[in-house]
Amino acid sequence: MTGRLFIIILLLPVISIAQVKVLLNVSVLKKTQDTLFIAGSFNDWNPSSEAFMLKQKDSLTYVIELNLPKGNHEFKITRGSWDKTECQKNGTSVANRILNMNVDTVMDIEIANWSDNFKQVKEKYHFGDHVHLVDSAFYMPQLNKHRQIWIYLPKGYSKSNKRYPVIYMQDGQNLFHANPPRADEWAVDSIMDSLIREGSKEMIVVGIDHGGNDRLKEYNPYDSQYGKGEGQAYVSFLVETLKPHIDSNYRTLKDFENTSIAGSSMGGLISLYAIAQHPKTFGSAGVFSPAFWLAPQIYTDVTTKLNGLKHSKIFFVAGDKEGSTMVQNTKKMYDILNSKEKSKNIVFLEKEDGKHTEWFWHREFVPFYQFIAK
Incomplete structure (x- = not known):
């Protein structure tokens, strides 16, 4: 045969x-x-x-x-x-x-x-009495730049000796509610005031202004068509310079379980990178509409860091109206983080009406805050 x-x-x-x-x-x-x-x-x-x-x-x-x-x-x-x-x-x-x-x-x-072509009248914005400037030109030695740094202190901060958890957030100039109001603000302080009144845990928020036209490099740890990535140096600034300064000058809870990092778009990308690289510094992260499309290497980096992230809490949110790849890319990262076993500490929300804009992140800050405050 x-x-x-x-x-x-x-x-x-x-x-x-x-x-x-x-x-x-x-x-x-x-x-x-x-x-x-x-x-x-x-x-x-x-x-x-x-x-x-x-x-x-x-x-x-x-x-x-x-x-x-x-x-x-x-x-x-x-x-x-x-x-x-x-x-x-x-x-x-x-x-x-x-x-x-x-x-x-x-x-x-x-x-x-x-x-x-029109005379621009620069708006003078006023903020709530519990939102302050840490420094209008804080030095970033890792990048040899200066940056404006904001801080939100809970209203009860001045009346107590308590220590508080801290959230470090990107795009600081858009974080807090201003008077007159701005269309591109998260109004994080207003949300937190409301949640605290309802009994949620009090926290401090530190906002770091972005670098203008450098944002696409500063919030990217990898080189891209926009230039050499500065994200690794930026995260080193947060860990080695800014956090020690905040911990020394304000009553904070310094451990990783009480330290979070959050941001949207490029700010979401760098926030995930930060917790992956420094899980003993940041215990939780808010990753809103992350710009993973500009940094595909992040998938490989996170995959190699899974063991270090087993105690981390990570919140993802993306909207169906942010383009066809946003939800797909975010879900891909969520699946990587759950590849070994499903974790209740990794959350992904897909929102049908979600758009790539501040009103969406303002609204979704509520479930993020409730998630990390547990």
Whole structure:
């Protein structure tokens, strides 16, 4: 009997993220010497990314072609900074433009005016009496930069000798409720005041302002198309410089079980990286709408750190209206952290109405706070 060798080839489907093309034709009413850029939810709202620079067709017309995941995307046109963003003819701001990407799309945009053509009245913001500046120019030796640092102290802080847990949060300039109110604030202090009145644990919040146009490098521990990553040095600043200063000057509970770190988008990425690298410093993390798309190496790094994270509490939240990959990427990380065994200390919330914006993170701060306060 002649033996025959049968080879069975299984053709498995290739899973890819569906993308569609969008061609944007942008016209301006008056010639400008500046370069135009598109900033949106697909590039972490960077107003001057070379990868999202428009090509000039003639003196009044620009064009850019993008490949974007299916779903909703928000954006604006800038001339390289948020001081030079598009506005209405009379100088008032325009709402974010919206792309609903299901098929290849051509979109025509007319820029009525630019915000820097109008005299800017700088708003003077006032904060609650329990939100203070630690320093308007705190030195960051690991980065050779200075940064404004905020602190929220519970209203009972001045009337007691108690020590308090601490949450370190990124994007400090948007954290606290201001008067007049701002559209891009988390209003964390208002949430905490309300929760504390209802009986929740009191905590201190430390807010670190971001580095402006350096944010995409400073909150990324890895090199990317935006430049050399500074995230490792930034996290070293938090652990080696800022936390010791806060612990020395305020009544804090210093141990890892009473120290948390949190942030959104790039701030969510660096918060997860921080707890993975320093689980004996940060015992819990709030990872809101994380920008894992810009740092895929984070999956490998976290996988190698699983043993160190077995006592950590990590809260993930992402919204269905943040693009097709946001929930998928966040769920992938959640699954990695639960790969050995399901942990009640790792939580992932998917919100149908969630968008990449501060009102969403403001709302989801409540379940995060309740989670770490247990």
